[in-house]
Amino acid sequence: MRANLSIRHRRVRKKPKVMDELPLTSMLDIFVIILVFLLKSHSTSTTSFSSPPGIELPPSISQNVPPDSHHLIITAESMTFEDERIMDFVQTPDSIGSNDAKYEINKSKLDEGGLRVLPLYDALIKAKQKSELLRAKSKIRTKDGQPLPFDGVLAIQADKTIDYLIIRKVLYTAGAAGYRLFRFLAVRKGQ
Amino acid sequence: MLKRPSTRSKTSKDQLILNLVPMLDALMTLIIFLLFSLSFLAIVSIESPVPVSTKAEAQKNIKKKPLQLTITVDQNLVQIWSPFGRIKTKKIAHIDGLPDLIAVHNELIKVKEKFPNEKQIVFMPHAGTNYDTLVGLMDSMRSLETTDPPIFIKSKKSDLDIEAKYLFPNIVFGNLLGDS
Numbered sequence: 001m002r003a004n005l006s007i008r009h010r011r012v013r014k015k016p017k018v019m020d021e022l023p024l025t026s027m028l029d030i031f032v033i034i035l036v037f038l039l040k041s042h043s044t045s046t047t048s049f050s051s052p053p054g055i056e057l058p059p060s061i062s063q064n065v066p067p068d069s070h071h072l073i074i075t076a077e078s079m080t081f082e083d084e085r086i087m088d089f090v091q092t093p094d095s096i097g098s099n100d101a102k103y104e105i106n107k108s109k110l111d112e113g114g115l116r117v118l119p120l121y122d123a124l125i126k127a128k129q130k131s132e133l134l135r136a137k138s139k140i141r142t143k144d145g146q147p148l149p150f151d152g153v154l155a156i157q158a159d160k161t162i163d164y165l166i167i168r169k170v171l172y173t174a175g176a177a178g179y180r181l182f183r184f185l186a187v188r189k190g191q
Numbered sequence: 192m193l194k195r196p197s198t199r200s201k202t203s204k205d206q207l208i209l210n211l212v213p214m215l216d217a218l219m220t221l222i223i224f225l226l227f228s229l230s231f232l233a234i235v236s237i238e239s240p241v242p243v244s245t246k247a248e249a250q251k252n253i254k255k256k257p258l259q260l261t262i263t264v265d266q267n268l269v270q271i272w273s274p275f276g277r278i279k280t281k282k283i284a285h286i287d288g289l290p291d292l293i294a295v296h297n298e299l300i301k302v303k304e305k306f307p308n309e310k311q312i313v314f315m316p317h318a319g320t321n322y323d324t325l326v327g328l329m330d331s332m333r334s335l336e337t338t339d340p341p342i343f344i345k346s347k348k349s350d351l352d353i354e355a356k357y358l359f360p361n362i363v364f365g366n367l368l369g370d371s
Contacts, residue, residue, distance in 0.1 A: 051234070058323040062334065115368065161321055165318040172367045175242075184329065187233065
C-alpha cells in the first residue's frame with residue numbers, strides 16, 4: 001500500500017509544471033523597436049505645424065519642411081495668429097441667405113485704403129516686439145555683440161478656398177509690420 | 192553492485208525571472224504619447240520674400256532692362272511676359288476655369304533655357320484666385336521635376352556646368368497694392 005502511494009506521488013511530481021507567467025521578453029523587444037522608431041521620427045521633425053480642424057490645405061510638390069516661426073491660420077470664417085483668434089470674417093451681402101456662404105474682412109477693421117488689417121497688424125507688432133525683447137535678453141549675440149536681429153518670418157496656413165483678395169491684405173499687413181519672408185504652407189502631394 | 196546515481200539535482204537552480212510588467216506599462220504609455228504627438232501629415236512650405244523696391248533701383252532697372260519675368264493670372268488666362276520686352280508674351284488660356292499648370296510649367300522651362308541664371312519671377316494673380324490655385328501655380332513656377340529636360344547653369348565657383356534644381360525659386364508678389 002505504501003509502495004503504491006509512493007509511486008503515485010512520484011508520478012505527480014514528474015508532471016511538467018504549467019507556466020503561470022507569460023513570456024513577455026519578445027513583446028518587450030517589439031515595443032522597444034517601435035519606441036526607437038517613434039523617437040527617431042519625433043526628433044527629426046523640427047516643425048510644430050499641423051493641419052488644424054476646419055481647414056483643408058492644398059497639395060504641393062515642394063519638399064521644404066518649414067522650421068518654426070510665427071504662424072497665421074486663415075480659415076473660411078476667421079483668422080488665428082499664434083493660437084489666438086484675432087478676428088472673425090463677416091458674410092458678404094451677396095451670399096446672405098444662399099447655401100454657399102462667403103466671408104470677407106469687416107471693412108471697419110481695414111485701413112490704408114482697405115489694404116491693412118488692423119487686428120492682424122496689432123498682433124504681428126506685439127509678436128515682433130516680444131521676439132525682439134527675448135532676443136535682447138538672450139546671451140546669443142552677433143559678432144558685433146548685438147542681439148540677433150528679428151527674423152521676420154510668417155508662416156501662412158490658409159484653407160484652399162481662401163481668395164487672394166484676403167491673402168494679399170495679409171501679405172501687405174505683414175510687410176507693413178516688418179515681416180520680410182512668407183512661408184505658404186501646404187500638404188506634401190500624395191498624402 | 193554499485194548504486195545508480197541519483198537523477199535528482201543536488202542544488203536547486205533558482206531561475207531569476209524579471210518582472211517585466213511595469214516596464215511594459217511604461218513603454219506602452221510612451222508609445223501612445225508619441226503616436227498622439229506625432230504628425231503624420233507632412234506639411235511643406237513655399238517661400239516668398241516681401242517685394243522691396245527703391246526708386247534708385249527702379250531707375251537702375253530701366254537702364255539695365257532686366258528680364259523681370261512676370262506671370263499675370265486673369266480670370267480667363269495666364270500671361271507670361273517681361274515688362275522690358277525681353278521675351279515674347281505668351282498667353283495660356285484656362286482649362287475649365289483653372290490655369291493650365293502643365294502648359295505654364297512648360298512655357299517657363301523654355302524661358303529658363305533661354306535665361307538659365309534667372310531665379311526671380313514676379314507673380315500677379317487676380318483677386319479671385321484661390322489658395323489652392325496659388326500653390327499649384329507657385330509649384331509650377333519654382334519646381335523642376337525629373338521628367339523635365341535638364342537645364343544647366345554655369346557654376347560661379349568651379350566654372351563647371353551644374354544642373355539646375357529649381358526653375359524660378361524666388362517668387363515675389365507684384366500686386367500687393369492692388370490690381371493694376
